[in-house]
Amino acid sequence: MANGSASSEVLENLKGELRRGCLIVAVLAQLRVEQYGYTLRKALADDGLEIDEGTLYPLLRRLETQGLLVSQWREEDKRNKRFYRLSGEGTLILKQLLEEWESINSSLGKILVGA
Amino acid sequence: MGLAISDQGLVVSGQRHGFSIAARGEWGHSMELVESYLKAVRRYLPRGMRDDIIAELRVELRSQIEDRQAELGRALTDAEQMVIFKRQGDPMSVAMRYRRTGRSLSVGWELIGPELFPAFLILLSCNLAIASVVVALFLILGHLPFTLQAFLIPMGMEVVIVTLVFILLNFLRGFLGRRMSESWMWPPAELAHLLPLPRWYSATGFAACGLLTLWWLLIPHFPRLVLGEAVPELKFTPEWHRYYVPILAVMLIGAGQRGVNVIRPDWNWLLPMGRFVADGAGAVVMFFFRMHTLVVAADAGSAAQQHLAEAVNARLVWGLFGPWLWLYLGITGLVYGWYCRPYVRRLIQRQRGGVVARAS
Numbered sequence: 001m002a003n004g005s006a007s008s009e010v011l012e013n014l015k016g017e018l019r020r021g022c023l024i025v026a027v028l029a030q031l032r033v034e035q036y037g038y039t040l041r042k043a044l045a046d047d048g049l050e051i052d053e054g055t056l057y058p059l060l061r062r063l064e065t066q067g068l069l070v071s072q073w074r075e076e077d078k079r080n081k082r083f084y085r086l087s088g089e090g091t092l093i094l095k096q097l098l099e100e101w102e103s104i105n106s107s108l109g110k111i112l113v114g115a
Numbered sequence: 116m117g118l119a120i121s122d123q124g125l126v127v128s129g130q131r132h133g134f135s136i137a138a139r140g141e142w143g144h145s146m147e148l149v150e151s152y153l154k155a156v157r158r159y160l161p162r163g164m165r166d167d168i169i170a171e172l173r174v175e176l177r178s179q180i181e182d183r184q185a186e187l188g189r190a191l192t193d194a195e196q197m198v199i200f201k202r203q204g205d206p207m208s209v210a211m212r213y214r215r216t217g218r219s220l221s222v223g224w225e226l227i228g229p230e231l232f233p234a235f236l237i238l239l240s241c242n243l244a245i246a247s248v249v250v251a252l253f254l255i256l257g258h259l260p261f262t263l264q265a266f267l268i269p270m271g272m273e274v275v276i277v278t279l280v281f282i283l284l285n286f287l288r289g290f291l292g293r294r295m296s297e298s299w300m301w302p303p304a305e306l307a308h309l310l311p312l313p314r315w316y317s318a319t320g321f322a323a324c325g326l327l328t329l330w331w332l333l334i335p336h337f338p339r340l341v342l343g344e345a346v347p348e349l350k351f352t353p354e355w356h357r358y359y360v361p362i363l364a365v366m367l368i369g370a371g372q373r374g375v376n377v378i379r380p381d382w383n384w385l386l387p388m389g390r391f392v393a394d395g396a397g398a399v400v401m402f403f404f405r406m407h408t409l410v411v412a413a414d415a416g417s418a419a420q421q422h423l424a425e426a427v428n429a430r431l432v433w434g435l436f437g438p439w440l441w442l443y444l445g446i447t448g449l450v451y452g453w454y455c456r457p458y459v460r461r462l463i464q465r466q467r468g469g470v471v472a473r474a475s
Binding site for chain 1: 164167168170171172174175177178179202203204208209212213
């Protein structure tokens with residue numbers, strides 16, 4: 001019983017680690033089109049990648065600080081919203097990340113076929 | 116379905132579902148709760164980023180509430196809004212996600228855990244500030260010299276004790292799992308009425324207060340519990356006996372509140388009200404109690420016993436019932452008094468509502 005809960009905790013931690021890197025790529029990819037936080041979260045969820053608010057907003061802030069995103073406060077539907085989009089540097093980084101993703105994915109594919 | 120929402124009000128009108136609701140009042144109330152939640156988050160955010168982060172969180176929360184309202188075709192109840200806030204998380208934890216830099220106190224962070232670490236820092240800072248004030252008062256009143264050692268020892272003890280308590284709490288969090296992690300450390304006063312009190316919290320408090328009350332109840336039968344080996348040589352003064360029942364009453368209120376909340380965790384109003392009364396009254400009683408001579412010599416003619424009585428009095432007045440006690444009770448009484456405000460306001464609003472309903 002204790003072993004079961006320990007291994008499920010390990011699994012949760014590993015899944016978390018796996019998700020973290022993927023989330024960054026997903027957020028960057030989604031922000032090729034300008035969006036504000038709430039619609040971005042919904043769009044990711046609609047594509048099967050749930051992300052909670054507490055993770056998304058600090059992540060957006062971090063990516064903006066790193067120069068990968070740019071943001072702008074603008075009024076929409078009579079309300080001020082902060083819109084994010086990919087910066088020039090972000091576009092380059094996303095391209096490289098996607099290449100890396102493809103490479104890892106293809107390597108994993110080969111490893112798993114061999115296993 | 117049509118949904119028109121502005122910052123001033125909400126008007127929902129649905130053709131498809133056949134409903135029509137004009138709920139300006141409810142939307143205003145929704146915003147009150149959202150603002151209370153945001154105010155609580157704001158308190159723990161890094162200074163320079165506060166306005167920006169809060170504005171963004173406001174958009175997120177409003178959007179979620181609007182979507183849910185459109186889904187249901189009516190304004191959300193307080194409890195339904197609370198579900199949204201709970202999903203967002205404890206205000207302190209939400210704010211700490213913007214602070215995570217991992218640059219300092221990483222050992223404490225590891226031992227205490229990221230969820231409890233902000234509470235640990237705040238509580239430790241408050242404790243150290245109070246401890247330094249109490250030590251300074253003690254030195255001034257006792258005409259003692261200000262030395263570094265006089266401050267370092269009690270403050271070092273504070274650090275050790277608070278750290279150990281939080282390490283234990285972190286262990287309990289892991290042990291109790293989700294039930295404990297769902298409870299907010301310090302909910303904003305305006306939202307506290309929507310959060311049932313965790314049973315473990317009331318139960319542990321009841322056990323501690325119950326033991327303390329039992330100790331006090333046994334003192335008349337076993338004076339040794341306070342006087343130790345000096346029982347044959349000392350006796351309690353009439354002042355001690357005069358304050359005995361009020362102190363017992365304060366303890367019973369404290370234990371009673373916790374006991375009732377074990378059975379009725381939804382009576383969350385009882386916590387601030389009960390503790391405001393108990394701690395506030397306790398502060399006043401203890402302030403005056405320690406001004407009196409509490410024990411005297413059993414044999415008034417014995418110089419040795421009188422000397423002993425003086426020494427025991429000083430220990431009681433500066434130790435067991437020292438100024439820290441009424442100061443602590445006074446501060447917690449004030450904090451709980453602050454937490455009573457929304458409950459009193461709600462009570463007044465309800466009474467006014469009742470009067471208006473009767474008049475119409």
